[in-house]
Amino acid sequence: MKSQDIRKQFLQFFESKGHLIVPSAPIVLKDDPTLMFNNSGMAQFKEYFLGNAEPKSKRIADTQKCLRVSGKHNDLEDVGFDTYHHTMFEMLGNWSFGDYFKKDAINWAWELLTEVYKIPKENLYVSVFEGNPEENVPFDQEAWDIWKELIDEDRIILGNKKDNFWEMGDQGPCGPCSEIHVDLRSEEEKATVSGKSLVNNDHPQVVEIWNNVFMEFNRKADGSLEKLPAQHVDTGMGFERLCMALQGKTSNYDTDVFSPLIEKVEQLTSLKYTSNEVATISEEQNKTNIAIRVIVDHVRAVAFAIADGQLPSNTGAGYVIRRILRRAVRYGFTFLNKKEPFIYELVAVLSNQMGEFFPEIKIQKQFIENVIKEEEQSFLRTIAAGLLILESLMQEVKIYQELSDKNVKPIISGKNAFDLYDTYGFPIDLTELIAKEKGFEIDLAGFYSEMQKQKTRSRAASEVSTEDWSVLIPGNVETFVGYDKTENEVKITRIRKVNSKKDGILYQIVLDNTPFYPEGGGQVGDTGILEWDSQSVLILDTKKENNLIMHLTHSLPDEDDLKGTFKAKVNEVARLKSSKNHSATHLMHLALRTILGKHVEQKGSLVNPNYLRFDFSHFSKVSDEEIKQVEDFVNQRIEEQLQLVEHRNIPIQQAMEQGAMALFGEKYGDSVRMIEFGDSKELCGGIHVKNTADIWHFKIISEGAVAAGIRRIEAITGDAVKDFYKNQENTLVELKEMLKNPQDILKSVVSLQDDNAKLKKQIEQLLREKAKNLKGELASELQEVNGIKFLAKQVDLNPEGAKDLAYELGNLGNNLFLVLATADENKPMLTCYISKELVASHNLNAGQVVRELGKYIQGGGGGQPFFATAGGKNVDGIKEALAKAVEFIK
Template identity: 80%
Template sequence: MTSQDVRKQFLDFFASKGHLIVPSAPIVLKDDPTLMFNNSGMAQFKEYFLGNGTPKSTRIADTQKCLRVSGKHNDLEDVGFDTYHHTMFEMLGNWSFGDYFKKEAINWAWELLTEVYKIPKENLYVSVFEGNPDENVPFDQEAWDIWKELIDEDRIILGNKKDNFWEMGDQGPCGPCSEIHVDIRSAEEKALVSGKSLVNNDHPQVVEIWNNVFMEFNRKADGSLEKLPAKHVDTGMGFERLCMALQGKTSNYDTDVFMPLIEKVEQITGLKYTSNEVLNISEEQNKTNIAIRVVVDHVRAVAFAIADGQLPSNTGAGYVIRRILRRAIRYGFTFLNTKEPFINQLVAVLANQMGEFFPEIKSQQQLVINVIREEEASFLRTLDQGLQLLENVVAETKGSTVSGTKAFELYDTFGFPIDLTALILREKGFELDEAGFNAAMQEQKNRSRAASEVSTEDWSVLIPGNVETFVGYDQSESDVKITRIRKVDSKKDGVLYQIVLDNTPFYPEGGGQVGDKGLLVSANETIEIIDTKKENNLILHFAKKLPENVNAGFIAKVNQDLRSLSSRNHSATHLMHQALRSILGTHVEQKGSLVNPNYLRFDFSHFAKMTETELQQVEDFVNARIQEQLPLVERRNIPFAQAVQEGAMALFGEKYGDEVRAIKFGESMELCGGIHVKNTAEIWHFKIVSEGAVAAGIRRIEAITSDAVKAHFASYENTLNEVKSALKNPQDILKAVHSMQEENAKLAKQIEALVKDKVKNLKTSLIAEIQEINGVQFLAKLVDLNPEGAKDLAYELGNLGNNLFLVLATADEEKPMLTCYVSKELVAQKNLNAGQVVRELGKFIQGGGGGQPFFATAGGKNVAGIQQALDKAIEFVK
């Protein structure tokens, strides 16, 4: 049974049980501030469990792309070393929102596994919650009784809170669960040791494949539990583990989920992977196997994250993706001997393998390849740089133990992996101060944790059962009542209050547009709303204080000035998207955006830097649409398929409902939930202020409109007036500037000639000062030249003969510079290296530098240290 068959049979089975089959949500979450990534199948349904929304059906089934590499669920460091943990994995799931409960969920799970997939019953074990008297949660007798009708009682295991009580987080819906484990060991192994004793004990062939969670409680901030108003079922089955069991393998990596990728790695590297069936493999082969598993696992996570819109970066979710990819590159570099980018070559295999069910990996294939290839090349350069820096650390180390603090600097500042540091040090006969490294790492984690600590109180519900409505498309003021409030205390923002209203004109941050600000005004007081966000389908209004009377009636007033500026930038973003596709080609797709009152930022797929002509064409295109005074044509609640069929642009990585909102200005039509102008004339004017690269194949434009353009032109006019004044108010400014440039070029040539004469004169006088020390011609001297002159002088002296070791210092414009020249004969014979010399001497001038073994320079900022550096230079030849 192929993996495609396994997935299809699961979905077909639950469709036959009345479930609506829905697509996977993007792996990257954009509307849930509590999670970076979808880390479980239930993440996209949180609002339904919390009672903040109504699902399309009370029965749903899907397969969800999940990523577990940060926070509470973090499997990253296990990946590769065992055969069943992954970063990205598929979670097959079926859901009941207040419909069926334990009886149906358990019976259907058993029917699917034993009758459809035909897993032998004697290979399965199940667990039920043993209860927790401290929390007044009883033993799950109902689940026990259902299971004992299906399976022998000696195959039912009692599980504790850790294994058999599932919680969404520190607060929120939770409940007992019933796991299903499969034993895929050989008959001989089963005869020796009971599988029951191996359940939940990290045995690689006795693994959990399915968890049925029975949501019936809500965990409050104080840790207590209360009953939910409705009971729900939330199940998750590990797709990769299920394939392992059904394909008769003892490792997830031996299934057809991973083997095509593994075979491609074998082809690229010339190395062989041994399956889990092979016994007594060598230590070297084991390292190869681990590295290949790391690579094929990690490329899936990175590729799908990029396809869903998350580019590698240095912060947040982007940093996590970069870290995963760099771990794969590092394993390839160290254990597969891959010194050139190669992981990007696996994307085509992945797209061919999974593109039918996850079309985004097909449609975004070239972008994913480009981004991964560039990240690989960049990190391989970092590894080369790190190797050189590590050489310097080793050279400075007294004794045989390298400082853990120094190793942490390499890791933290340059991204050089600590395990690679340790490996290289061992090869050189050095030890790593692991305790020092761990202490530095822990200190950083403590700082990070302290900065991100958040305590959230339970909601205080003032008006139960209210369904909040958004009225901001039509009005900027509304009569409102507060329905619920809660206090949030964080190190970053201090104490804030989140307020939910019965209806609201405030737009919550989303689709790149920032949240509205404004006021809540009652008869007796005014509360400032400093931000608006959306979480689990609730619109949260942030305030630094609560009203004295939270039960009063209020008028919610949006700051219309700020909103108007944001709306102009948002509408201009749509017009610019249209312009880019028209001028550059339809390969252009939006990959990210930011819209606020001050400016707009737009990331898009394109393979080359835009020319000045193209940028001007985009500006002209957008400004032409502004001058046409195009009216907004807004269509709400139209079917998604109809909107796309009519030409609306849908963005990859966004989650759309069955009904959507379409925004149209002339020929520009996009699906969008943001706030827009009523007519393009309101934008006034559009001006691009920058264009540059974000990643391989991704460009970024920043632009301004409206009041910001007026300020921009006013600033240019002021600058022009200042230039005119500095040039003594000439009639023709351009002619005056050209005249000044020509005069400057003449003076530069004269200076260059003078410096050359000075170099010749100095050369003659310095020859007499060269000393011979241990067979080396040595000179260290402060010279009155600029850095370029010092370089010319060094080469002039170097051409006179062999065995020259020269250090020249300059202090041109009070900027110290050291120039070192080493004859190539000395580099080979005396092991002298100009790069190492200037790095050492550069410390005296509070700077550093580098170069080639025969020529290098170092700049600094401490002129007073020049003489010390020159005095130290002689030690290299003594």
């Protein structure tokens, strides 16, 4: 059975049981501050379990794209080394929100596996929660009794809290679970060792394929459990593992989920992947297998993350995606001998494989390929630079050995290895591999000590403790009235206290209704006040979490006032500025697609009161002429005074048929809000002006690249444009005064530039002549040290002049070791020249010399083995640096 058919059959089965089939949510989460990525099938349904929203159906089924590479669920380092862990995987799931419970969930799971998929019953084991007296949670007798009717009791296993009690996180809905495990070993192996003893023991062919979670409890902040008002079912079945079981394989990677990707890697590398079923595998072949598994797994994670709007970057979720891709590049570089980009070529295979069910991967294939290729090229350059630095570090150790005349063990310090990893992204195992080839060791204990220090600092900086909600009005469903109002009478329904290192103590307030817009869709959250009896508290920000709109404040009303009525007032000035920028963003999006082409897609945005930022797909710089055309296009729409046309709660299909733009990676419901300004039609939940004339004017202030194939425009509107032009006018006035009020200011500036260029040439000529004059003087000062002509001296030249002088002296002979220092404009610079013959015969390296001597001037640098420079901050260190130079040749 092909994987596409396995997926389809699962969904059809649960559709026949009255389940609504819903699409996968994006793999990247944008409205849940507790998670970076969708790491389980239930993540998109958290608000239903928490009772903050009503599900569209009490029975739902889907297949969810999941990513487990950070936080509590992190499988990254296991990927490749075994045959069943993955970064990105599909979770097949069925849910009941207060409808059916254990009996139906268990019976349907058994029916699907044994009667539809025809998995032999004798290959299956199930587990049941054994109970936990400490938390007053009893043995799951009900689940045991249900299973007893379906399977022999000797195939039912009691599981502890770790294996059979599932929790959403440190707080929130949780409950006992019942897992189903499949034994895929040969009959001979089964006869030797019982599969029951191998359950939950990391055996590659005895694996969990399905987990049925019975949500009964809520975990509170103090760790205690309370009963939920309704009982829910949350199940998850690993699609890749199910395919392994149904296709008769003993490895996920041998299934047709991965085999087309593996075949493409074999074609690109001329290396062969050996199936997990082969009895004996050489050490070299095993390394190849691991590398190929890493690559075919990681390309799926990276491609789907990019398709859902998360680009590789240096922070947050983007850093995680970059790290996954770099791990794949590193394995290709080290074990498959791939020194050029190649992983991007797997995207076409992935698109053909999964594009029918996940159309986002097919539609954005070209874009994903370009982003991955650019990232590969960048990291390969990083590896090349890291190799040079590592070579220098090893050279430094050798020099120290020679200078100290001691039998020092050749070791790269843990701090140096960590700097390579942290600053340059150079993987520790690659450092270890290369060092070992050269006879060096790595101080791994020191490396991991530095790593732990960094993690401790990071954890301390982001430490957050969250208390339970204090509910003042039970059962209230909050409503947002901010599209029509900026102030309204409200009541507080719940409060939660949060303490973080970053923000101190904050209170999150939820209201029965609110005019405050919560951060979302690129637009920042509203600020304002809660007012009562001539008193008020400041609302610092507004955010949304699990369908709750939370108003953040540093202080609360007195306890006696909490249950009273308040007036919620939005900061109208800030909101109006944000709305101008948001509406201008829509107009600019249309302008870019009209002027640059329909390939332009929004890839990120920020809308706040001060400016707007817009990231979009485009593979070349936007020219000055195109920038002007975009500005003119938007300003023309402003002058046309286009009225806002707003469609609330219309079916998404209707909106799409009317031409609305939907963004990849956004989670849309069945009903959406569509915003129209003339030909601009977008699905959007943000705040907008009533008429484009309210924007007043639009001005682009910058354009540039932020990632491969991604450009960024920053722009301003309204009062910010007025301030911009006022500042430009003031600058022009000051410039005219400085130039003595000429009639033609442009002509005066050109003349000034011409004069400056002429004077620069004259100065350069004078410095060259000065260097030539110094040549003879310094030639007489050369000393002989161990048969080498040596000089270390400070000269009154600029760095360019020092370079010319070094080459002039180098022409005098083949045996020169020279270090010159300059302090032009109080900026210390060291210049080292070593005759090429000395570099070869005495194993000297100018780059290493300046890196070592640069420490004395609080700086560093590098260059070629025969010529290198180092800049610094400490002029006073020049004297000591020059004094130490001779030690390299003593």
